[in-house]
Amino acid sequence: MFKKILIANRGEIALRVIRAAREMGIESVAVHSTADSDAMHVRMADESVCIGPPSSQQSYLSIPSIIAACEITGAEAIHPGYGFLSENAGFVQIIEDHGLTFIGPTAAHIRIMGDKITAKDTMKELGVPCVPGSDGGVATLEDAKRIGEEVGYPVIIKATAGGGGKGMKVAQTAADMERAFMTARAEGKSNFGNDEVYIEKYLTTPRHIEIQVFGDGKGRAVHLGERDCSLQRRHQKVFEEAPGPSITESERARIGKVCADAMANINYIGAGTIEFLYENGEFYFIEMNTRLQVEHPVTEGIFDVDLVREQIRVASGMDMSFTQENLKINGHAIEVRINAEKLPNFSPCPGKITQYHAPGGLGVRMDSALYDGYSIPPYYDSLIGKLIVHGRDRPEALARLKRALGELIVDGVDTTIPLFHALLEEKDVLTGDYNIHWLEHWLETNLGDA
Known part of the structure; x- marks a missing residue:
């Protein structure tokens, strides 16, 4: 160790x-x-x-x-x-060259999954279901139009090296293709230095479901169920829960085994998340994140495991401390991301924290680096905390979240806390009846935000 x-x-x-x-x-x-x-x-x-x-x-x-x-x-x-x-493969290689250990996957796995096209091809070979679309990059507008007709509109054009919602444009009809294709390429070039794009069928009302996987690098891997991250704004997650309210036990077992087997086959080491769009009972692979996710605490909550501890263990050469048979879901967990942002435009709001009080009590966890008098710098991401709750079932978790939000105090800067108070009054959120477009539609109506 x-x-x-x-x-x-x-x-x-x-x-x-x-x-x-x-x-x-x-x-x-x-x-x-x-x-x-x-x-x-x-x-x-x-x-x-x-x-x-x-x-x-x-x-x-x-x-x-x-x-x-x-x-x-x-x-x-x-x-x-x-x-x-x-997720920088070059960084991992340099670490290894200096005789140090990277607590995460190999450079090769990061490189494969970091390129959207290579990742999709790899997952297809491993038996993971993928969204219908182009076989590799699309170089010309003529090819893009042809693929659009073959796949059927609407389609989404994605930058190969994209992420965080950048380099992604939807073409609802053939008439939209030129604008979407050229814009996605331009955004890919400006943000990632790579203008290569690919095309996928655009699912109209999917949920965002991700599977937590973990491997020991020795041919053994497990899955730790799914998280539903469908409540998003501009492709950025704001509310995550596990297990997913729309996923059945048989669906979980089926897609989980596919993902775990895929990771075992490539000798994957450490934590990873395989992300899917889920619609009409089918899963479609979109990308894999070869790292710990922001929302990992909800998985820890329902399985009572420490994923960071496990990352450190396997990186040191030890075996995983659990098997698939050991992993049993207990209850329901929800996380909301607290950002230092001013509503309704979600503009960054750095500044000095004049008062901070974290909520407590049974089933409440607050992951934050705030303290009274701390000055939030303007140079980094606006995430300042994650409020995570766990309950025996989803209704109890929601009630606990509402109570904990009422206790949380962050004074001195604007935050997104009021957004979650409002969301917990919405029937669709309370019943779990939402998809990846729900939040943006709600924001347009309630906050005037696109």
Whole structure:
């Protein structure tokens, strides 16, 4: 087992890893920019190293600075958290070249799943169901129009290297294809340096269902059920729950086994999430995230496992501490993402926290790096906390969420807390009757936001 690990991240996810390491008797090293000198993860780690100025490019994305921090502190392994360098295959290779261990998948697996076309082809070969669409990249508008006719409109054009909703455009009819095709290519080029796109059938009322998988890198892998992440704004998740309210036990077992078998076949190591669109009882693969997800706590809640602890264990060469037979769902869990954003436009709202009080009580978990007097810097993502609740069933989890939101105090900046108060008054949310378009339609009507 490692004696010391470095966390190449910040905020609540850095705290999450520090806590798991401390419970395992492992020392932790925090890295930080000058803007994060007073951050909670810096205060809680056993050691800390400043790796650059506020800009992410010069700090949290600076591979030489992170490697140097390992050498200075004697850290043996690096946990990437999520975002930043967590899915950077080149980073993983450099870590290995320096005799360090990356707490996550191999560079090869990250590279395969990081390219949407290669990932889709790989999943097809592994027996994972995929959305009908183009076989590989689409180079010309003429090809795009031909594929649109073959697949049937509406279709969605996606940047091969896309993510976070960028480089994705829908063509409802053939007349829309030119605009959608050219815009997706332009966004892919400007955001990811790659203008290659591919085309898929656009499902009209799907849910976003993702399967949590975990492998030991030795040919063994399991699934930990599904999460429903359908309540999204501009392809960004805001409300996640497990198990999915629309998924039957037989569907869960079927798609879970497909995913676990696929990961076992490629000797996948660590945590991963296979994301699907789900419509009319069918699952269609869209992408795989080769890292820990923001919403991993809802899975931890219903299975009573520590996914970060498990990541560290298998990265050190140990076996998984559970088998598929051990994993039994207990109750229901929900997570809402608290962002420092001003409604109704969701514009970032950095500033000083004048008062912070986290909710408590049975079945309530608050993952946050906030504290009274903390100044939220303007340089990073606006996520400032995740409120997670667990109950014996979905109605109890919803009641617990409503109660916990009423206790949560974040003063000094605008947040998205009022959004969740409003959503918990909506019948569709209470019954679980929603799809990936529901929230944006609701926002247009209720908040005037597109």
